[in-house]
Amino acid sequence: MTTGVLTAENARRVQIALVGPPNCGKTTLFNTLTGGRQKTANYPGVTVERKSGRLRTPVGHTVELLDLPGSYSLRARSPDEAITRDVVLGRQAQEGLPDAVVCVTDATNLGQHLRLLLELRQLGRPLILALNMMDIAEKRGCQISIETLSRQLGIPVVTTVAMRKNGVQDLLGEIDVLLNQTPVTTGTATTDDWQEPSADTIRAYHQEVERLLREAVIQEAAPERLTRQLDRVVLHPVVGPLILLGILFLMFQAVFSWAEAPMDWIDAGMVSLQQWLAAHMEESLLKSLVVDGIIAGIGGVVIFLPQILILFLFILLLEDFGYMARAAFLMDRLMSAVGLNGRAFIPLLSSFACAIPGIMAARTIAHPLDRLVTILIAPLMTCSARLPVYVLLIAAFIPNTAVWGGIGLQGLVMFGLYATGIVGALAVAGVLRLTLLRGDRQPLLMELPSYKWPNPANVLLGLWERAKIFMRRIGTIILSVLIVLWFLSTFPAPPAGATEPAIYYSFAGMIGRGLEPLLAPIGFNWQIAIALVPGLAAREVAVAALGTVYALSGDEGAVTEALSVTLAQSWTLATALSLLAWYVFAPQCLATLAAVRRETNSWRWATFMFVYLMVLAYVAAFVTYRVALALGGG
Amino acid sequence: MNTYTEPERRAFALGQAVGLGFIQPLSLMRPGSVGRILTVSGSSVSDRDVERGLLEMGFVEGACVEVLHHGFWRRDPLAVRINQTMTVALRRCEASAVLVGPLLDSAMSATSASNRERDPS
Structure with missing residues (x-):
């Protein structure tokens, strides 16, 4: 075997971890590298998703690629970031030390993103730096000397364009070189005595990044304008909240009207399946279990899949576009009045479809207390499973008359039920923060990423993931x-x-x-x-x-x-x-x-x-x- | 016979400058104003984690900052552009831990860049 050093010595597959700050295009790169060959599981004990995929390098190595949660620093601030740290340091028991780490950075934001690379380099493990979104950087006039950067850092540096398939050839080549040269495992000495960087260490990293960039950057990128101009509208004190309201309205409109047809199909499918089974199965307990117990029950839950998918389509699109951080920015002051973080907005929004994805989305909230409060109030958001009951009772008891201005009384009652849930949730959050879950107000430090067009493949893969999780639970x-x-x-x-x-x-x-x-x-x-x-x-x-x-x-x-x-x-x-x-x-x-x-x-x-x-x-x-x-x- | 330590002397000098109005905490800057970070953390925020958090998001001594937006209610939180590249949202409370001074000569490029942007002619 030509790849003997690695595979012969080591029966297990070569494992490479993708690490990078949030918004550096890491997930797009991961999707491009692995295609659809991905697996999602959970780390034991914690609930951070473990995303891995398989890729074959040009020389023929089979590599398991791990997509680790985005992280600004190895000093983890959220459960997500703790996983990144633990895997990189080999402290995640079930994982073992990755054979190499690929650090993904946004080429247009190297000043901020290279610091993570310096932290990783400190560990002394095989490391590759990928300057992602190089096409955007070049379009803005940025010129970087890759050779200088690579020489100064002492590690291989490649440029990648994650959106294009051929934009990752250099990275694959560099992975091959790395795998052929170095023994796969180089001991764990340096990672064991890793310590959280102190404030002064972070300052020193900043200075080192500045020095590196002075050496390697030939021409700086022109500042990005579109994001600034859009933000002037989106974050405007008056227009901004109105836009947010408009988007939310559109979203709920879509969840309830677009989902109607597919929900009817699922319903009809389930009913005919039930009837077919009822007609063709022999009268027995088993028939009762299958027809009345399982099919009827599962039909009642699967029917919400279209609504959940539509809601997530919106959330994924807005997230990819860069709007979600803006929504959190706009909502932060209101939410912090009851001791919540602006970031809690997204999980709570998801909970309108179903509390379960909402509770899972709370993982992105860094502080444990903030996260716990968000999880505890998520079920108060009116999920779509309450709708059939609401609809039944409202139709039976509330007269279909118009009150002022042609607004139907029935619709008003429905709105009141939603509002009661929201107000109740905020009140509960406030009370919890003052009593059981007292703690310091947690800082909000959140990047507002540059706007960019959502990548359809990313969005579709994300939807597919959500659907799989939902169906698995069923x-x-x-x-x-x-x-x-x-x-x-x-x-x-x-x-x-x-x-x-x-x-x-x-x-x-x-x-x-x-x-x-x-x-x-x-x-x-x-x-x-x-x-x-x-x-x-x-x-x-x-x-x-x-x-x-x-x-x-x-x-x-x-x-x-x-x-x-x-x-x-x-x-x-x-x-x-x-x-x-x-x-x-x-x-x-x-x-x-x-x-x-x-x-x-x-x-x-x-x-x-x-x-x-x-x-x-x-x-x-x-x-x-x-x-x-x-x-x-x- | 100077009995003051270096940090004390620096704090004293800073106090004088604040008194003159050259230096202000990031939390008091208006949208559209620019400056250069002099210090991060110190007395106003006891929590060292906030200091590290700020440093990790790019609020480091010497960085150029431009306040872009305030939130719609009580002008909180703030959106701040750091070094013309990354925009970060933070609350007034944390922003008060960042002291900002005027942009001087070496930073003219940054000011002129943002001016150019505001005034395309």
Whole structure:
């Protein structure tokens, strides 16, 4: 074998880590280098995603490329950055020391980005510097002597244009040279005694960067103008917030209107699958489990995939474009009033589709307390799973009349439910910051990257990732919960000559009837109490469960319609309003609790969230019920 | 017989300059104004992590800064351009740890560049 030094000595694959500051185009470079051959997993214990991909160098080495989270310094400030540090230092137990590190920098911002390279060079490990976005730098008149830079640094330096396939040939060639020359592992001596750089060390790095640039830069790049000019509008004290509002409006409009058609297709697909199975399977428990338990339940969750994807399409586009940091800038002062960071805006925004991706997006928040508060309030954002319940109850109880200015009363109530969630979340954040999670106000130090056109391949890969994560969750947690719930609501079977629907006699029915006295003060009857038990898995399942309790049959659309009529007859307005208030707060989503446990790495916070949301829901429903009764809503 | 230490002498000199209005914390600079960083951190921010954070984002002694924007509410946070390349958002509270002096001769290129930009003619 020509590549003997490496592969023969070392049975494991050569591993190279990509390290770079945020916004240096590292992910685009990673995508170009590995194409679609990527794998995402999680690091054990923490929940930072481990992104790796495979590439073949021109000489024929197979390399596993690790895309590490963007980091300004090895002095990690967030859980994401800690992973970068630990992998580079070989402290990530499961990973081992990478054979080489490629440090990616933005060629237009070397003054700031080279410092990370100096930190990495200090470790004495095989290192390559990639000057990325060289095309943009050159367009702006920048000239850099690669030879000088390479000589001064004592490491190979290449220029890359991540957007173009042939823009990475130099880097691949340099990786080959490196792999052929040096023994793969050079011992771990230097990385063991690594210490966080002190302020003076950082100052010294800055001076070294300045010296390097004086030597190597022949012609400086002209300052970028477009970003400044756009920012003059986007960050304008009056126009800026209006633009943000406009974008949010467009986004929600898209989430709810564009998603309608694909959601109908999924719904129709699931229903016909259910019918086909119902017709072709033999009458048995298995059939009941598959048709009523699994397919119906999964259909109820998969249906939100289009909304989640559309929301993420917007988020990824805005992120790639560079707008998200601006949104955080605009929102920071408002959010810091309740002790949150402007960066919490993005996770909270995602939570309107589903709290789970929102909770995962909180990883980008550096400070643990800030991050925890954001995670704890994320479920208060009205996720799309509440919509079916809202729609059902509003249609049944709120008259479709116009109040002032032709605004429909139904739409107004819907808006009120959203607003209650947001206000509740901010209030909870404020209270948590003043009591349980007291701590210093954390600094906001955030780069506002230059605007650039989103890269379609990046966005599509990102969407694909989100879809995979969502579907994986359905296949694991949600599926197992559904099976348990099916069991609870099927056994024991109703006695002969039963007068009530079968679910009444099941374990779920027993639990529901047991809960009834507890729920009576907030106006819930035993039908609601029973429906809330399967509704624990996912909120919208409660609609189907209510249909079962009221012994309605037919396909989903017919059930919902009939249910609306039945409910309007059998519930009081006060009960309906109370249930709506309950739904704003109640933690009826086991998948969210599981996500919180994973992200905080403890059941403590998941339990805390469950309890505080329950208490809030109960109090809100109680107050709503009593007030509505007093106002004659009984 | 000078009993003052070097940092004390420097602080004294700085105090005089602040009194004359040449030097001001970054947090008090208006949008559009430029300057050169004299010191980062020190007395106003006790937390050393903030100092390191500022240094890591490019707020280092000698760097040119230009305040571009203020937030829409209470003029917080600030968007600051460093050395004509990177824009960083930070809150007024942290910005007060950065003392900025006037841009002098060596920085004329930076001022003229930003002037040119503002006035394309």
